[in-house]
Amino acid sequence: MKSRTNRLAIAVVALATAAALGGCTAGAGAEQSQGSGTTTLKFWSWNDMSAATEAWNKANPHIKVEFEKLASEQDYFSKVSAAVTSGKNAPDVVQVDYTNLPSNVVAGLVQDISKYTGDVKKSFSAANWNQVEVGSGVYGIPQDTAPLVLYYRKDIFEQDGLSAPKTWAEYEKAAAVIKANQPNSYISSFASNGAAWFAALCQQSGAQWYKVNASSWSVNIDDPKCKAVADYWQGMLDKQYVKGDQNWQPAWFKRFADGTYVSWIGPAWGTAALKTNAPDLSGKWAVAQLPSWKAGENTSAFWGGSALAVTKSSANAADAVKFITWLNTSSQAQKLLNNELGIFPSAKNGSSLRAFTSPDPYFSGQKLGPIFAAASSGKASQWTWGPTETDTEGALNDGFASAINGTTKLDDVLEKAQQQTVAAMKQKGLKVK
Amino acid sequence: MATSLLTPETKRVRRRGVAQDWRYAWIFLAPFLLLFLVFRIVPVAFAIGQSLFKQTSSGTGFSAATVDFAGLSNYARALTDPTLLTAAGRVLLYGVVQVPVMLVLALAMALLFDSGMVRLKRALQMFSFLPYAVPGVIGSILWAFLYVPGISPIVNALQTLHLPSDFLSPHAVLWSIANVTTWQWTGYNMIIIFSALQALPRDIFEAAKLDGAGGWQVAMRIKVPLVFPAIVLTALFSIIGTFQLFSEPMVLKTLTGNVTYNYTPNMFVYNLAFGTNDSHYAAAVSVVIAVATFLLSLGLLRLLQRGTEND
Numbered sequence A: 001m002k003s004r005t006n007r008l009a010i011a012v013v014a015l016a017t018a019a020a021l022g023g024c025t026a027g028a029g030a031e032q033s034q035g036s037g038t039t040t041l042k043f044w045s046w047n048d049m050s051a052a053t054e055a056w057n058k059a060n061p062h063i064k065v066e067f068e069k070l071a072s073e074q075d076y077f078s079k080v081s082a083a084v085t086s087g088k089n090a091p092d093v094v095q096v097d098y099t100n101l102p103s104n105v106v107a108g109l110v111q112d113i114s115k116y117t118g119d120v121k122k123s124f125s126a127a128n129w130n131q132v133e134v135g136s137g138v139y140g141i142p143q144d145t146a147p148l149v150l151y152y153r154k155d156i157f158e159q160d161g162l163s164a165p166k167t168w169a170e171y172e173k174a175a176a177v178i179k180a181n182q183p184n185s186y187i188s189s190f191a192s193n194g195a196a197w198f199a200a201l202c203q204q205s206g207a208q209w210y211k212v213n214a215s216s217w218s219v220n221i222d223d224p225k226c227k228a229v230a231d232y233w234q235g236m237l238d239k240q241y242v243k244g245d246q247n248w249q250p251a252w253f254k255r256f257a258d259g260t261y262v263s264w265i266g267p268a269w270g271t272a273a274l275k276t277n278a279p280d281l282s283g284k285w286a287v288a289q290l291p292s293w294k295a296g297e298n299t300s301a302f303w304g305g306s307a308l309a310v311t312k313s314s315a316n317a318a319d320a321v322k323f324i325t326w327l328n329t330s331s332q333a334q335k336l337l338n339n340e341l342g343i344f345p346s347a348k349n350g351s352s353l354r355a356f357t358s359p360d361p362y363f364s365g366q367k368l369g370p371i372f373a374a375a376s377s378g379k380a381s382q383w384t385w386g387p388t389e390t391d392t393e394g395a396l397n398d399g400f401a402s403a404i405n406g407t408t409k410l411d412d413v414l415e416k417a418q419q420q421t422v423a424a425m426k427q428k429g430l431k432v433k
Numbered sequence B: 001m002a003t004s005l006l007t008p009e010t011k012r013v014r015r016r017g018v019a020q021d022w023r024y025a026w027i028f029l030a031p032f033l034l035l036f037l038v039f040r041i042v043p044v045a046f047a048i049g050q051s052l053f054k055q056t057s058s059g060t061g062f063s064a065a066t067v068d069f070a071g072l073s074n075y076a077r078a079l080t081d082p083t084l085l086t087a088a089g090r091v092l093l094y095g096v097v098q099v100p101v102m103l104v105l106a107l108a109m110a111l112l113f114d115s116g117m118v119r120l121k122r123a124l125q126m127f128s129f130l131p132y133a134v135p136g137v138i139g140s141i142l143w144a145f146l147y148v149p150g151i152s153p154i155v156n157a158l159q160t161l162h163l164p165s166d167f168l169s170p171h172a173v174l175w176s177i178a179n180v181t182t183w184q185w186t187g188y189n190m191i192i193i194f195s196a197l198q199a200l201p202r203d204i205f206e207a208a209k210l211d212g213a214g215g216w217q218v219a220m221r222i223k224v225p226l227v228f229p230a231i232v233l234t235a236l237f238s239i240i241g242t243f244q245l246f247s248e249p250m251v252l253k254t255l256t257g258n259v260t261y262n263y264t265p266n267m268f269v270y271n272l273a274f275g276t277n278d279s280h281y282a283a284a285v286s287v288v289i290a291v292a293t294f295l296l297s298l299g300l301l302r303l304l305q306r307g308t309e310n311d
Helices: A002-022 A050-059 A073-086 A098-106 A126-130 A154-159 A168-181 A195-204 A224-238 A250-257 A268-277 A317-329 A331-341 A348-352 A368-375 A389-404 A410-427 B008-050 B073-079 B082-115 B121-133 B136-147 B153-160 B173-198 B203-210 B215-226 B228-243 B247-253 B265-274 B279-310
Strands: A039-045 A063-069 A093-097 A141-144 A148-153 A188-191 A210-212 A217-219 A242-245 A263-267 A285-289 A306-310 B053-056 B066-069
Touching (some): A050 A063, A050 A317, A050 A331, A063 A317, A073 B265, A098 A306, A098 A389, A141 A317, A148 A154, A148 A268, A188 A224, A188 A263, A195 A224, A195 A389, A217 A410, A224 A242, A263 A268, A317 A331, A389 A410, A389 B265, B008 B279, B073 B279, B082 B215, B082 B279, B136 B153, B136 B173, B136 B247, B173 B228
Parallel strands (some): A039 A093
Antiparallel strands (some): A093 A306, A141 A306, A148 A263, B053 B066
16 A cells, blocks of 8 residues: 555656656647638737727728737736747737837847837937847837826925925925924835836936947946936935835835825826725826936936837738837827827827816926926937846846845846846846956 | 356356446446557657657747757656655655655544544534635635735734734745645544444454553554555555655745745646747656656555564
């Protein structure tokens, strides 16, 4: 009896380990659907763009687009990469956030569409078009842009005799006043998962994390300008003006609703997050421009935003570009996308959408369009994301968590992320100058 | 007695019957074997094949990358990769504590239910098995809400009593994960041990009682040794589960930065495959994890069996 259990147990172990191995290869099935005479494009996104897609299909019966919303942004790229690599049932058009665009290019998931884009470039500001250029190629059409702004509790700031801080020095002074008057409140949180947010602040300071040279990359995550940003936030943490917190989780949202946090350095697409999670505070919030390092300086920073790209496996790139150009530049599509998703479009005609030109009661009746447009028109350093950005963000976020726990300093986090990024790029065979 | 009645004629029929039995056996086994081959053996072979190659870009990486045979270099890299070793050390520490705690709990519950000392046995048994019926991710989300300050009634209560309440702190979070898996799997292990207990012949216990053994002695000296194979089985399941730790830390990661990017070996593999886009190295690391799990399980099996033989 004992030997039987023995054999059974070994069989069980063998089976279970086989299951572990099998789990790492994703299967893809089903055949590509092709309409007769018309082109059929598959379009994947983590955002619901079905209404705009339907409008296109009505007007363009010869280029039929099948839209599919994928469950979450988290496993979106794993699905895209599995489908495009295998070439089976793969989408033609995918949404890619700017952060991940270069790594998708290096991974061979998206194709250079510069020969199809023609003069589409003119519909965008230089800064916005820059986001889809990687090296000498064009890898998408920009959809939305996300300038950072300062969301703040107008009621509490006024009660404490403060106006919207215009510089980071003023922001720190305001933080001290708020701490003194409301001991349980913080001016904001410092995100333990805020790598992309922190990158935006480094961009505002004039730092450049990555540069593409003729045949190599330059990596400067520990740029002195970025280190100055790190020192500023380290000080804010040390003085307990900001609370270290994981962003985008229930407790963090609750701390906005209950007044623990009285401001947020957030992106243009963040309005919905405030409105949904702190509905009772309608009329108490206001939006101001992002504080700058020097008084009177007009600088911008961008957090998130995404483009629509054409996958490398697509055989219908020309038609796909027609579709995404329409989706991201026509006023009809812009209106539908804004209704569905509340995004701030990248195209120049985007800020004239009615949603942005009418007063927003949640933000004390301010008109958000001109504010966001101004926020994205300031000086910002040319920004390219790296080809191993997920790993870099992992290293930064792990470091931010340690800095919040007091086991390291933000300065050192940047240095470590720099080393890890260079090592990861070299591992891929990339040249780093 | 029966054999003596068989004529040569019936013997021949018997023999043909055996051959036919095998044919039927293959027909019944075919669906399983086919699926097993397609969904287990082929992917494993594919993963092992993948692990022997390496994709290399050059320069800026915007031109096409090359895929070359890399021999065992991915394995050499995996075995010295500090990220993998840290993650493996973490799940080992977790397993050394979580597996014994869970199995002692499961065994104690199984013995209690078996002894008939518990009232409402069926209801309680059902109740303790219920967490297993909740999908892992959902269970983790349920617990996640009980760990988050400001939302969890448990954290609120501890805070009003001025007791430590930070379940997500750097040192506590591993044990908060262990708590979720213990909650989820104790009932399942209990059922395995309980079924083994129920299958034991009752007359042994009566004999023991006549010899003057108390309830405790019967449990420790008779029942536990007799169901030892079942306990070994649950231990093996649990060790394999330990190395597979993935969804619980992934869920808690959304709540706290203290669950780091490559917290467990499986999270590392996931990030390699879908973050770093290095499927070849990811395949090699999964093979290493599988082999390590296999060796550790075998080692434990040997150790436990030597233990029983010495008895």
